[in-house]
Amino acid sequence: MKYIEKLHYITHDIPHLSHIEQAQQACEAGAKWIQYRSLSKSDEELLQDINAIAEICDDWGTTLIVTDHVHLNGKADIQGFHIEDMDADFIKLRKLVGHDITLGGSANTVDNLIRLVKEGADYAGYGPFAETETKPNNYAHLGIEGYQHVVKELKAQAIGIPVLAVGGIKTYDVEALMQTGIYGIAVSGAINFADDFIEAYQDFYTLVKEST
């Protein structure tokens, strides 16, 4: 089983801070796990960003995961991919990337999670917890009850996979979320749009740490 951090910071395509600046600030704040999520760039631009961020992450000892773009496997010094397509075939993906690369998947039902486990994903993002502007969609918000339910179901079925809550998480949600027994959380907007990025990251970090 691979080591998975409990707090994942996700970069975002935003005008006021480049992905490289976001990664730099996250590392300075102490981030140990960054998911580079850009859905608006060419492969050449992606690789420019990813290579620059990989150097920063290497300096700080931070794990770098790329959202989707699995065709870039082997082209940059990254530690894994997070695949958002809930229908993706993780057996094929695993064959493609090998066993050293971390593979995470998105889920919003227990059945999704079971399939991810069966197909060998290393962790799952489970959401959306609440309203999110990062990726607006029509999925019902899971709320705290949604995580209580999934933790109970996984336990009952003896399914072990690190599951992270994601989508619209604010600092004031962290304690209750972690109390559900969920493995960790993934956050983008509440850090990227905070008045003080570093303070926001560190608030999340402290709250996750204190709740575990």
Ligand SMILES: Cc1ncc(COP(=O)(O)OP(=O)(O)O)c(N)n1
């Ligand atoms: C850790 C992590 N979890 C989830 C996502 C994105 O999940 P996604 O499927 O895009 O979200 P919904 O559309 O289901 O809300 C991620 N990038 N990282």
Ligand SMILES: Cc1ncsc1CCOP(=O)(O)O
């Ligand atoms: C990529 C992604 N998809 C759904 S939520 C999310 C990112 C995290 O959401 P938020 O920006 O609200 O923390």
Ligand SMILES: [Mg+2]
């Ligand atoms: Mg999705």
